[in-house]
Amino acid sequence: xxxxxxxxQGTVEGxxxxxxxxxxxxxxxxxxxxxxxGAAGVAVPxxxxxxxxxxxxxxxxxxxxxxxxxxxxxxxxxTLALNLVSSPGSGKTSLLVRTIERLGAHPVAVIxxxxxxxxxxxxxxxxxxxxxxVNTGKGCHLDGQMVGHALDHLPLEQGTVLFIENVGNLVCPxxxxxxxxxxxxxxxxxxxxxxxLKYPDMFTASRLALLNKTDLAPHCDVDLDLYEAxxxxxxxxxxxxxxxxxxxxxxxxxxxxxxxxxxxKQAEDTAx
Amino acid sequence: xxxxxxxxxxRGIIQDQARAQNFSRVRRLRLEIGRFxxxxxxxxxxxFDVVMRGSEAEGAELExxxxxxxxxxxxxxxxxxxxxxxAPCPRCGGGKLMPTGGSEMRILDMEVT
Numbered sequence: 001x002x003x004x005x006x007x008x009q010g011t012v013e014g015x016x017x018x019x020x021x022x023x024x025x026x027x028x029x030x031x032x033x034x035x036x037x038g039a040a041g042v043a044v045p046x047x048x049x050x051x052x053x054x055x056x057x058x059x060x061x062x063x064x065x066x067x068x069x070x071x072x073x074x075x076x077x078x079t080l081a082l083n084l085v086s087s088p089g090s091g092k093t094s095l096l097v098r099t100i101e102r103l104g105a106h107p108v109a110v111i112x113x114x115x116x117x118x119x120x121x122x123x124x125x126x127x128x129x130x131x132x133x134v135n136t137g138k139g140c141h142l143d144g145q146m147v148g149h150a151l152d153h154l155p156l157e158q159g160t161v162l163f164i165e166n167v168g169n170l171v172c173p174x175x176x177x178x179x180x181x182x183x184x185x186x187x188x189x190x191x192x193x194x195x196x197l198k199y200p201d202m203f204t205a206s207r208l209a210l211l212n213k214t215d216l217a218p219h220c221d222v223d224l225d226l227y228e229a230x231x232x233x234x235x236x237x238x239x240x241x242x243x244x245x246x247x248x249x250x251x252x253x254x255x256x257x258x259x260x261x262x263x264x265k266q267a268e269d270t271a272x
Numbered sequence: 273x274x275x276x277x278x279x280x281x282x283r284g285i286i287q288d289q290a291r292a293q294n295f296s297r298v299r300r301l302r303l304e305i306g307r308f309x310x311x312x313x314x315x316x317x318x319x320f321d322v323v324m325r326g327s328e329a330e331g332a333e334l335e336x337x338x339x340x341x342x343x344x345x346x347x348x349x350x351x352x353x354x355x356x357x358x359a360p361c362p363r364c365g366g367g368k369l370m371p372t373g374g375s376e377m378r379i380l381d382m383e384v385t
Contacts, residue, residue, distance in 0.1 A: 053293060054381040059281045059303070140274055171310065172274040175375075200357050201310050204371055233358070236346050236368040 063176055066144030070179025073151060074162065079109075080258075080265045081162040083180035085202055087195075088168030090188045091212045093120045095245040096163055100127045102255050107157040111150040111164045113142040120165065130154055141172040144179060161262060170199035181265060182207040189217045193226040200234040208239045210254065215244040275315040278377060279323035285379060290328045295384035298329040302381050307341035308357060308374035328384075337380065342373030 058064060074081050086092050093112075100108050110131040112120040121133035132150040134142060147164060156162070164180060166173040174183075185206040187195055190213060196203045203209060209231050217224060228240045241257065243250035286298060305311050313336050324330050341354045347366030360367050 050299065050383055050385050051293075051295065052381055052383050053289060053295075055285070055289070055379045056381075057285050057379045059278050059285070059377040059379060062281055062284050139277070141277070143277075172277070175274065175310065175377075197358070201308065201375075233367065236370050 060175065060177075063144045066148050067177035067179040070144060070148050070151060073148075074156070074179060075269055077156045077160060078158050078266050078269045079156050079160045079162050080262045081164060081178075081180040082261075083173070083178050083183045084163055084165045084186060085170070085173050085183050085206065086166075086168055086186040087170050087188075087191060090168070090186045090191070091245050092165050092168070092186050093123055095186060095210065095212055095243065096165060097123060097127055098245045098248065098251060099163075099254065099258075100124070100129050102251060103161065103258070107160040109154045109156060109160050109162045111142075111147060111154070111162070113146070113165060113167045115139070115167065136167055140167060140169050141176050142166050142178060143176050147178045159262065159266060161258060170195075170202045174201040174205045181261065185209045186212055187227070188213040189222045189224065189227070190220050193223055193230055196227075196230040196234050203231055203238060204235045206235070206238060208241065208257065211240060211242045212245060214242045214249055215247045275312060275319040276323065278311065278316060279319040282320070282379060283323055283327050283329070286324075286327060286329050286382070289382075290384075293384070296328060297385045298332040298382050299385060300333040300335065300383040301329060301379065302335045302337060304337050304339050304376055304378040304380045306339045306374035306376035307355065308371055309377050310375075311377060329382075332382075339376050340374060341371065343369040343371045345369055 070081075084092050084096070096110065100110075108129045110121070110124045110129055112118075112124065112131055112133045113136060114120055114133070115136055115138070117135070118133040121131040124131035132153045134146050134150050136142065136146070142164065154162075164178055166178075183202075183206040185203055185208070187209060189211060196209075211224065211227060214224070224242060231238050231240055239257070241250055241253050243254055245251075282301070282303075286301075290296065305313070305316075316336070317334055320334050324332060341357070342351060343354050344351050345361040345364060345366050346368035348361060348364035350361070350363050351372065352362050352369070354362065354369065357371070359369075361369060
């Protein structure tokens, strides 16, 4: 709608003009598409002119630019970056500690996102792996820029596995690309089989779901098959693995998955 | 969702545009929001008013346009439009739908002076 002449369906208040005014419609890409001159159709220097600027810009385009820069940077070292997403308390950090132990000498780095405290990074550093804690303050998710800053402080050897432990939140982190290769969702069996249906976006965005704390399943009347069925209902492509960080159940399959992703990533980067 | 962070993104884009295209005020802003974007419009409108204070878009009129949800059906392989995240395929009734559209969050255009 032209705000000056009111052509189109919109309404214009406090504006009148005769029929002879001129205006131009430019529908070029990402430029001014609509240039309305002053009320009488006369351009007067210094006079305010209303314009319609067509943008079609993604609201998160700034974040996406930071994420793309991170992705380029990570590719340079063949780093496999996994964005670990979950509710608070799903056991992400415990699972990560066990995973790092199992990866042994393989280079690993960790970015820990939480609103407050360095507890999680401290737990990771105790394994010997380098970790950077990002405290988001009031923020409910990590963003591309935060991860870029964290990368400044992390040594990345060739073929590193970088785990980005996002803020525990099943909503917001789904929308923010960090430059990762893929998202891995972690759920604990105690959360309820309908979790994927309640927060579908996160599970649609994830490549793999780790169903953690399977050792507790007999104590909480949970139907693990239903859990998996609900995950596939929101994402027909999602891979699911049942694990227990506490007993070690299922961790071999998870490590095998990691090694396969790492090999695929290195093959990709070599080809590129 | 993260309506506040989205508004900060909008503000950043407006400020970049204000410099590049030389305007001082946004009168009206139109957003396109996908059905599955997880955006609560009321929360976004509230955050918009708060976040735009002191910027070119302070007091701007905000309009939000809906974009439909889209998905590919893994049973009949059609690309279909769906309103509900868990709706069956409108063509074959299948339940295996992978969302392919509807997560958009875009600034469509703005009227500036």
